[in-house]
Amino acid sequence: MEGEIHNFMVIWAIVLTSLCYSHTIAKFFPKGKSRFLAIIPIVCLFFTLPLYLTSINLGSTTSFFIAWLANFKLLLFAFGKGPLSSTPPLPLSTFIPLACLPIKFQSSSTKTIQKNTKSSLNLVTKIALLAILIKVYNYKDHLHPKIILFFYCLHIYFVLEIMLTTVSTMVRVVSRVELEPPFDEPYKTSSLQDFWGKRWNLMVTNILRPAVYDPVRFIMSDRIPRKWAPIPAKWAPLPAVLATFFVSGLMHELIFYYISRLNPSWEVTCFFIIHGVALTLEIMIKKLLNGKFLVPRIISGPLALGFIILTSFWLFFPPLLRGKPDVKGCTESLAFLEFIRYGKLVNPSNITCPFL
Numbered sequence: 001m002e003g004e005i006h007n008f009m010v011i012w013a014i015v016l017t018s019l020c021y022s023h024t025i026a027k028f029f030p031k032g033k034s035r036f037l038a039i040i041p042i043v044c045l046f047f048t049l050p051l052y053l054t055s056i057n058l059g060s061t062t063s064f065f066i067a068w069l070a071n072f073k074l075l076l077f078a079f080g081k082g083p084l085s086s087t088p089p090l091p092l093s094t095f096i097p098l099a100c101l102p103i104k105f106q107s108s109s110t111k112t113i114q115k116n117t118k119s120s121l122n123l124v125t126k127i128a129l130l131a132i133l134i135k136v137y138n139y140k141d142h143l144h145p146k147i148i149l150f151f152y153c154l155h156i157y158f159v160l161e162i163m164l165t166t167v168s169t170m171v172r173v174v175s176r177v178e179l180e181p182p183f184d185e186p187y188k189t190s191s192l193q194d195f196w197g198k199r200w201n202l203m204v205t206n207i208l209r210p211a212v213y214d215p216v217r218f219i220m221s222d223r224i225p226r227k228w229a230p231i232p233a234k235w236a237p238l239p240a241v242l243a244t245f246f247v248s249g250l251m252h253e254l255i256f257y258y259i260s261r262l263n264p265s266w267e268v269t270c271f272f273i274i275h276g277v278a279l280t281l282e283i284m285i286k287k288l289l290n291g292k293f294l295v296p297r298i299i300s301g302p303l304a305l306g307f308i309i310l311t312s313f314w315l316f317f318p319p320l321l322r323g324k325p326d327v328k329g330c331t332e333s334l335a336f337l338e339f340i341r342y343g344k345l346v347n348p349s350n351i352t353c354p355f356l
Helices: 002-025 033-052 056-078 092-100 110-142 145-175 192-199 202-223 237-260 267-289 297-321 325-342
Strands: none
Touching: 002 033, 002 056, 002 092, 033 056, 033 237, 056 092, 056 202, 056 237, 056 325, 092 145, 110 145, 145 297, 192 202, 192 267, 192 297, 202 237, 237 267, 237 297, 267 297, 297 325
């Protein structure tokens, strides 16, 4: 455990140093190929660093923050795009948290303040619900496996929202700037497009859009001659949607590998490809109908959520659970509580989780 904490501290020291370097080189390398070549070693480093962490709580968070979010932001920054690019340039004190944390600055408004207040209230609610859910795991042996998987869906949502909202709240308090909430009540979704584009894990959505969706859409609509891509302009976004979900699937495979160190099974990639195809079909149908027929929200919402949950049972959770992250996460959390209560470090492998 001591070695893991030491590695964690060293890794984040390297991350901060690397981001200082990335901020500095912008003064010497203009956006484009030269800045890209200067930043690509940092990108490779950020893909490597999570391999030195084996714990679920530290490793999964670090891999998500630096291997996915920070790397995509730095690649965009290399070409003068994304949240790190600004005129005038961002100060280092803003550049670093914006690069490595799941946050997005937002202009202050009454609506934003109301959202953030609501987000803080939701945080307390999610913590309480997560505590109840953990207690329910005591009766795991008496519950149907599908019900357990449904609880895992809730568990992932609660943990992600708690983690991302906590980080966002801390940054907002320290920096005194308004930040966009990381989730927007995904259980109120009206469609797949609404869920993936406007409600679920908005930090990932906000980085995939400029990093994958926009470039692919630009290539399909402007760069490829019509004779080679004879599709109407209104259909140009569809390949971009598929590409975005494909990249998201690959990044999830990478995160799963960091968590479990098991070879990819490509099931989670298939999960996102299926959702990319489904969302593409949804967009096509909407464009063809052109608003002439709308499915009532009370029907479309549950259908979308049902499709997401059922496909996650099939393709998302099996590869995730093979590495037993639930057991590891539980024992690590109990070891942390032991440290808080008694001031001594305990190896999580020496602890038995009473909930699983």
